[in-house]
Each structure stands twice: as structure tokens, then as C-alpha cells.
Amino acid sequence: QVQLxxxxxxxxxxxxxLSLTCTVSGGSISSYYWxxxxxxxxxxxxxxxxIYYSGSTNYNPSLKSRVTISVDTSKNQFSxxxxxxxxxxxxxxxxxxxxxxxxxxxxGTLVTVSS
Amino acid sequence: xxVLTQPPSVSVAPGQTARxxxxxxxxxxxxxxxxQQKPGQAPVLVVYDxxxxxxxxPERFSGSNSGNTATLTISRVEAGDEADYYCQVWDSSSxxxxxxxxxxxxxxx
Numbered sequence: 001q002v003q004l005x006x007x008x009x010x011x012x013x014x015x016x017x018l019s020l021t022c023t024v025s026g027g028s029i030s031s032y033y034w035x036x037x038x039x040x041x042x043x044x045x046x047x048x049x050x051i052y053y054s055g056s057t058n059y060n061p062s063l064k065s066r067v068t069i070s071v072d073t074s075k076n077q078f079s080x081x082x083x084x085x086x087x088x089x090x091x092x093x094x095x096x097x098x099x100x101x102x103x104x105x106x107x108g109t110l111v112t113v114s115s
Numbered sequence: 116x117x118v119l120t121q122p123p124s125v126s127v128a129p130g131q132t133a134r135x136x137x138x139x140x141x142x143x144x145x146x147x148x149x150x151q152q153k154p155g156q157a158p159v160l161v162v163y164d165x166x167x168x169x170x171x172x173p174e175r176f177s178g179s180n181s182g183n184t185a186t187l188t189i190s191r192v193e194a195g196d197e198a199d200y201y202c203q204v205w206d207s208s209s210x211x212x213x214x215x216x217x218x219x220x221x222x223x224x
Contacts, residue, residue, distance in 0.1 A: 035213070044201065044215060044216075044217050044218045045150075045158065045201055045203075045215040045218070046215065047212075047213035047214070047215065050213070058212055060213075061116075061210045094157055094158075099205070099212075099213075100146070100148075100205030100212075100213065101146075101148045101160065101163050101164075101203075101205075102148075102150075102158070102160065102203075103160050103163070103169065105157040105158055105159070106157065107156075107157055108157050
């Protein structure tokens, strides 16, 4: 069965760019939508955006100016870049399969924004 | 943007029925999905499209959706059901396409 694994730096400095990758195993990245969702410590879930395997994207309007999601079908991976980060971007970041429903989730990775 | 409102907490005794609500303007016209999140773990989809269950989710979990309220019902509650529960919709009428409720902490007494 399909599994997702997030990877990337756990610590990012303010004003820099957060970069994470989600590796899909046990299935193909093709023919599905793939999402990024985050959860600040002790708070609820926030949708960041999604990408179709073909490359079309849609982002949360509140983050749109800072977010880029991309896909690499040859590596069965998709990625998240969030620029100009602040402490408010500190969160557990999850990748998930799906667009209107997230049926499979990665385990999540904590990213802390601090100097 | 579309707003989903959940009660912060619900408490229930073991063996009883828990009902967690999710309020939204005319939410009955949308498909509602529910996630269970236990401490330190990723969310798990427990109900999708208002009332369907993914494979492996017990029949004790059920959902309904009408008017301005969707409800997740957990029958014969067990200690292992203690978790945070989030409702979520796909709002194709706005830019904020994926919307989550604020979450409800289910406590099993």
C-alpha cells in the first residue's frame, strides 16, 4: 500500500525558504492529487495547497504569495517551498494523497523557524 | 472564505454514543470528511463523503450531513477513541478550496 514520507531541514532561519520533499512509495504518483497540510504546535490543521501529477496547482490564498508546490514524477516525489518564513510558520508539515479528501498521510515533520 | 465551526470538546463515558458536530453555512450541500488524530500521530480519515467509511474503519464510526450541520457519531465509545477530530470540506465556490474545522477533543471519561 502507498506510503508517504516527508524529508527536509527541521530548522529554518527567519526570512529564509522552507523546503520539504514528500517521497511516495508503494504506488505511483501519477493520476492523483497530492497535498501539503500543516499544524502549528497545539493548534488545528491548515491546508497549504495541492498539485496534480501533471503539475497543475492550487494554493491557500493566505499563503499563495509565498508557496510553491512542484512534482517530480521520475522520482515519485513532490515538494513544498515556503519563502520568507517567520516564527508563525513553525509547524508539523504533512504531505497527503488527495485533493478534496486526504486519504493517506505522511507521518509529518516538525519545522521550527528560529535564528 | 467558508468557515466550519466545531465544539472544542466533547466528553462521553465508555460504551455510550459520542456526537461531534460541524457547523457551516448550508454545509448539507457539500461533502464532509472527518479525521481522527491521536497525540503525536498524523490524522486518519475515518469518514468521507458525509457517511462513507474507508476500509479498516469500524462500523461504530458514522456520519450525517443536513442543513447547516454535519455530525460524526461514534457508537459504543472505547478508550482508544479518545482523540482530536476534524471535519473538512472542499469549497469549490471560493479560493480557499480545502477548509478544516477547528477540531474537537473527544474525552472518554
